Amino acid sequence: MKINKGIGFIFLLLLVVTGCGGKSECSDATCVVPVPESVELKRGNFAFSRNTTYASDGDMYAEVLSDFSDLFEKSAGFVLRAADDVATADVCVETDESLPEEAYTLSVTPQRILIKASGVKGAFYALQTVRQLLPAELESRLLVSGTEWSIPALEISDKPRFGYRGLMLDVSRYFVPKETVLKIIDAASMMKINKLHFHLVDNQGWRLEIKRYPKLTEEGAWRVYREGPFSLKKNPMKPGEDTPVGGFYTQDDIRDIVAFASRRQVEVIPEIEMPAHTNSSLVAYPQYACPSVKHYTAVLPGMGGVNFNTEYCAGNDETFVFLQHILDEVMDLFPSRYVHLGGDEAIKEAWKSCPKCQKRMRELSITDVEDLQGYFMARMTKYVQERGREAIGWDEWTNSKIPDGAVILAWQGLGEAGYKAAEQGHRFIMTPSQIVYLDYYQGPQWFEPRAYFGNNTLKDIYEYEPVQPSWGAEISDNLWGVQASMWTEFIESDRHLEYMLFPRVAALADIAWARKDTKDWASFVRRLDGLAARWEYMDINYSKSMYNLDHKVTPVDGKLVADLSCIRPDVDVRYTLDGTEPLATSALYTDSLVLSDSVTVRAAAFAGNVRKGEILNLPVRWNKATAKPVSGNKNAEVYMLTNGVKGSDKHTDMEWCGWYDQDVSFVLDLEEVTPITRVVVGHAVNYGMGVHYPASMELLVSTDNRNFVPLQRLSFSQKEIFRDGIFTDELVFDDFSVEGRYLKFVIQSPGETPDFHHRVGQGVWLRFDEIEVY
Numbered sequence: 001m002k003i004n005k006g007i008g009f010i011f012l013l014l015l016v017v018t019g020c021g022g023k024s025e026c027s028d029a030t031c032v033v034p035v036p037e038s039v040e041l042k043r044g045n046f047a048f049s050r051n052t053t054y055a056s057d058g059d060m061y062a063e064v065l066s067d068f069s070d071l072f073e074k075s076a077g078f079v080l081r082a083a084d085d086v087a088t089a090d091v092c093v094e095t096d097e098s099l100p101e102e103a104y105t106l107s108v109t110p111q112r113i114l115i116k117a118s119g120v121k122g123a124f125y126a127l128q129t130v131r132q133l134l135p136a137e138l139e140s141r142l143l144v145s146g147t148e149w150s151i152p153a154l155e156i157s158d159k160p161r162f163g164y165r166g167l168m169l170d171v172s173r174y175f176v177p178k179e180t181v182l183k184i185i186d187a188a189s190m191m192k193i194n195k196l197h198f199h200l201v202d203n204q205g206w207r208l209e210i211k212r213y214p215k216l217t218e219e220g221a222w223r224v225y226r227e228g229p230f231s232l233k234k235n236p237m238k239p240g241e242d243t244p245v246g247g248f249y250t251q252d253d254i255r256d257i258v259a260f261a262s263r264r265q266v267e268v269i270p271e272i273e274m275p276a277h278t279n280s281s282l283v284a285y286p287q288y289a290c291p292s293v294k295h296y297t298a299v300l301p302g303m304g305g306v307n308f309n310t311e312y313c314a315g316n317d318e319t320f321v322f323l324q325h326i327l328d329e330v331m332d333l334f335p336s337r338y339v340h341l342g343g344d345e346a347i348k349e350a351w352k353s354c355p356k357c358q359k360r361m362r363e364l365s366i367t368d369v370e371d372l373q374g375y376f377m378a379r380m381t382k383y384v385q386e387r388g389r390e391a392i393g394w395d396e397w398t399n400s401k402i403p404d405g406a407v408i409l410a411w412q413g414l415g416e417a418g419y420k421a422a423e424q425g426h427r428f429i430m431t432p433s434q435i436v437y438l439d440y441y442q443g444p445q446w447f448e449p450r451a452y453f454g455n456n457t458l459k460d461i462y463e464y465e466p467v468q469p470s471w472g473a474e475i476s477d478n479l480w481g482v483q484a485s486m487w488t489e490f491i492e493s494d495r496h497l498e499y500m501l502f503p504r505v506a507a508l509a510d511i512a513w514a515r516k517d518t519k520d521w522a523s524f525v526r527r528l529d530g531l532a533a534r535w536e537y538m539d540i541n542y543s544k545s546m547y548n549l550d551h552k553v554t555p556v557d558g559k560l561v562a563d564l565s566c567i568r569p570d571v572d573v574r575y576t577l578d579g580t581e582p583l584a585t586s587a588l589y590t591d592s593l594v595l596s597d598s599v600t601v602r603a604a605a606f607a608g609n610v611r612k613g614e615i616l617n618l619p620v621r622w623n624k625a626t627a628k629p630v631s632g633n634k635n636a637e638v639y640m641l642t643n644g645v646k647g648s649d650k651h652t653d654m655e656w657c658g659w660y661d662q663d664v665s666f667v668l669d670l671e672e673v674t675p676i677t678r679v680v681v682g683h684a685v686n687y688g689m690g691v692h693y694p695a696s697m698e699l700l701v702s703t704d705n706r707n708f709v710p711l712q713r714l715s716f717s718q719k720e721i722f723r724d725g726i727f728t729d730e731l732v733f734d735d736f737s738v739e740g741r742y743l744k745f746v747i748q749s750p751g752e753t754p755d756f757h758h759r760v761g762q763g764v765w766l767r768f769d770e771i772e773v774y
Contacts, residue, residue: 030154031530032132033191033506034513035523042153044110048134049149050078055089061123063263065093068127075140075537076149091115093123102194103159106130110153121194124265128190129156136533164429164481165512166195166269167505172202172280173230174488175221175247176497182260184501187540189264191509191531196266197340197409197483200249201273203300203308206280207248208270208333212325215284222246223299229450230489231688231758232724233302243299254333262335269392270334273342274323275311275376279304288312288319290354302489303688305758309347314376315356324383331387338407339384343377344394374400381406392429395421402426407480411437419471422478430466431483436508438500439487443545443567445653447614449499450726451490453652453689458546459567462507462524465516484508495541502535502542503528522569547605547613549573552654553595553620553643555627558671560620560644562593566605571612575603584609595644598622620644624674624773632666633659640769642668647769649728651684651691661763664694664747668771673703673741679733681745682769686726688758691765693721695748699733701740708744711736721750721764722757728769743773 030039054065069080083089096116099105104126107114115126133151137144167188169176176184185196200207206220222243226233249257261268280299282289289297290313297310312319331339348369351357361372374397381391381403392407395417402408402421408428410418415432422428431437440456441448461484467476484505491497506528511519525546535542552563564573573589574582582604589603601618604611621644630638637657640647647655679699684691696715700708712733747766753759 030129030133030152030156031527032129033524033527033531034510035518035527036129036156036158037515037518038155038157040155042109042155044153045150046108046110046113046153047148047150048072048076048080051081052090053081053083053088054091054093055083055086056093056123057086057095058093060120061093064120064124064127065091067263068131071131071138072149074142075138075144076147077143093117093126095119100159102163104129104156106154106156106158108151108153108155121265124189125158125192126156128192129158131190132530132534136530136537139534139537141537141539160192160513161515162479162481162512164195164483165193165509166197166429166431166481166483167193167501167508168197168199168431168483168485168487170199170202170486170488171207172199172488173204174491174497175205175207176488177247177494178249178253178257180494180497181257183538183540184498185257185261185264185266187502187535187538188505188509189261189266190534191506192513193505193509194266195481195483196261196268197271197485198268199271199273199340201271201280201342202277203279203304205246205248205299206284208254208330209248209250210326210329211251212329213285213322216281216326217248219243219284220280220299221248223301226301229688229726230302231686232726235300235302235304235307236296236298238296239298245301246299251329251333258334267336267338268334269336269338269340270330271340271342271392272323272326272330273344274380275314275343275373276346276348277342277344278312279307279310282310282312285322288316288322290315290350290357292350292354303758306755306760309349311346311348311350312376313354313356314351314372315354315358315360320379320383323380327380327384328387331384331389336389338390338392340392340409341377341380341384342394343373344396344411346373346396348373368400370399371401374403377406378403395428397421409483411485415466418479419468419475422475425478427478427480429480429483431485432464433485435464436461436482436484437487438484438504439489441650441652442500442504442543444548444550444616445650446616446648447548448545448650449490449492449496450650451500452487455652456504457567458504458507459521461504462510462521463519464511465519466511467516482508482512498541499543502540503532503546504543506531525568525570544613547571549603549605549613549616550654551601551616551618551645553618553645554639555629555642558596558627560595560627562595562601562618562620564589564593564601564603564616566613568605568612571605571607573603574606575601577601582611582615584611595620598644618645621646624670624676625668625771628671629669630666630771631669633664635659635666638666641666641771643770645770646682647684647728647767649684649686649726651686651689651765651767656684656767656769658765658767659749660765661749663749664745664766666745667705668743668745668773669705670741670743670773673739674773675737675739676701676743676773677734677737678772678774679743680770680772680774681731682771683729683731684727684767684769685723685729687722687724688726689765690753690757690759690762691767692750692753693723693729694766695721695750697731697748698746700744700746701738702742702744703740705742708742709738711738716750718750718754722754743771745771 408421418428
């Protein structure tokens with residue numbers, strides 16, 4: 001960022017101290033997300049008032065200028081006045097056809113604002129920059145007094161890095177009311193997000209009115225009520241159960257959403273899932289499923305298990321007619337150039353035994369059901385292309401021949417399949433689940449509402465670089481952009497949805513728009529503070545998880561070393577060890593805490609005298625095993641077994657040592673021969689995530705780490721192993737009295753999950769925590 005010397009520096013200092021005018025705080029020179037390509041601060045400010053006029057050199061700008069003017073009505077009590085004379089208007093938009101479609105320049109002096117763009121998109125983005133430069137009180141729904149509606153004098157030249165800057169919203173698993181969709185679009189467009197990938201169809205509900213097939217919403221939009229988190233919700237087993245949960249958008253609703261988004265330069269891309277994730281349509285029109293499907297098909301309240309394994313029949317020509325009729329109405333409603341055709345997670349077991357599908361495979365001279373799916377997607381892609389549209393599909397399309405002209409949305413792992421598509425000349429979009437899926441936890445899990453597993457924090461997303469160092473130009477040139485994906489399995493309310501979206505979508509917006517070389521985490525969070533002040537007025541329930549503390553407690557030389565950290569670089573961490581609440585006057589955390597006895601660490605992040613995050617309560621409890629070394633199974637996390645801290649019922653909260661689909665053995669060294677009468681091992685269960693009891697755990701003791709004597713063996717029945725629920729438990733060995741130095745734990749995996757399980761045929765996670773020895 002360029003800043004004029006002298007006056008410019010003083011102005012920046014004033015901004016840091018007093019904010020961007022008015023009451024709201026702003027600690028960066030422009031407080032804009034995403035960061036503009038170049039900014040040069042000038043002297044003075046431009047002030048808006050009821051006398052401010054606007055004009056442009058083309059009628060195409062009338063709508064965006066009028067919408068910008070209306071922003072002042074409720075909060076400032078006035079609107080800007082339209083004028084005819086571009087030369088004398090206070091706010092002016094001029095056309096510069098040399099600029100790229102979404103680029104703009106913004107010149108602000110104390111007398112005038114001049115925007116140059118090649119069309120409406122660039123002008124809109126310039127006005128969103130002006131919107132963010134104004135005081136946050138602009139977003140108030142009530143009249144605000146005493147605020148100076150001014151922005152700094154400056155010069156900005158700006159353009160996006162990527163043409164696709166997307167947000168995916170899953171409205172199937174949690175039906176999002178139209179008003180909330182509009183609220184999200186408005187907030188996203190302010191950050192220059194330009195694509196809404198609208199996931200309208202899945203096993204948990206069909207959300208779009210289709211006139212030709214009314215049962216899609218009469219039956220497919222509704223499901224049974226089940227308490228508990230998504231991963232535990234049981235399927236209906238037979239017809240007749242009430243289905244009160246759901247909802248759908250009428251075609252008029254969709255027209256409203258599309259029009260609202262269009263005014264904000266957001267293209268709404270509909271997704272109609274196929275051939276899988278289709279229970280919601282097949283419950284209404286079962287004739288389009290394979291005749292080999294024998295289980296009861298219902299709209300699923302949760303993960304589904306065997307009921308998830310239902311696809312459209314690829315051997316039935318009437319299936320394609322059905323889908324073509326649906327797409328005809330979809331394309332009439334959505335003017336987007338693109339239609340997303342799904343294509344992910346198709347199990348295709350039914351296809352292997354379906355006589356119609358097998359006949360189709362013989363006709364096509366193929367032997368692999370992956371190629372049958374390739375045929376399915378190619379046929380539907382051709383249909384939308386013949387109607388002037390382009391197809392997008394999930395990265396499973398790369399498992400067969402990718403249809404000509406298709407765009408691939410790379411989601412699995414780190415999005416490696418996008419590279420595979422680009423090698424074949426296809427454009428692709430990166431939405432890697434391990435980084436930009438927003439149904440993962442966004443902060444230290446002890447403080448968070450239940451989500452899937454693992455963390456995709458605000459900082460993780462901001463630091464993501466979609467273009468990998470190993471890519472050549474032929475790959476990176478095919479990268480269209482990036483997308484954050486908001487799956488809604490665990491969403492319980494609109495407020496919860498907002499909490500999971502914001503502020504992480506702001507990080508996505510920044511990496512999608514800003515140049516690669518502008519990354520600066522400290523600057524980003526300062527700019528984010530200005531944006532968050534707006535969200536307060538917009539009644540957006542954004543998460544403050546970025547202020548919550550992470551912890552890591554590690555055994556070192558017979559003691560425990562506790563490290564505390566916060567992803568915000570601009571806060572102080574204050575703590576207590578006596579059980580009292582940390583205050584701004586409490587001890588300042590500057591280095592690791594070394595612990596040698598039971599204690600409760602309580603800590604929080606502070607900005608000055610204000611506590612910003614939740615209080616971390618970290619009870620450290622000592623026993624004979626605490627801080628002792630553990631070895632075995634080449635697992636770097638075995639230190640968690642003796643670090644004095646018990647995990648929560650969130651099995652990926654960084655306190656559970658895990659092994660997947662394998663037998664386990666590890667040895668605890670008590671470092672001297674010790675009397676032992678009781679041994680306890682912490683254990684986690686999360687049925688939906690496949691975290692279960694072992695088949696058995698055996699405890700052995702030794703004095704020399706060579707000759708081990710069996711002490712006790714715990715064995716579990718299949719019913720016990722696959723017990724339903726999410727909880728923590730303790731595996732207890734007692735009723736003995738021995739002396740020993742080494743304790744060996746030999747654990748047998750239960751193998752694959754059984755037929756009745758949500759994750760039938762998959763391996764089991766074993767998650768163990770604190771070992772206690774008495």
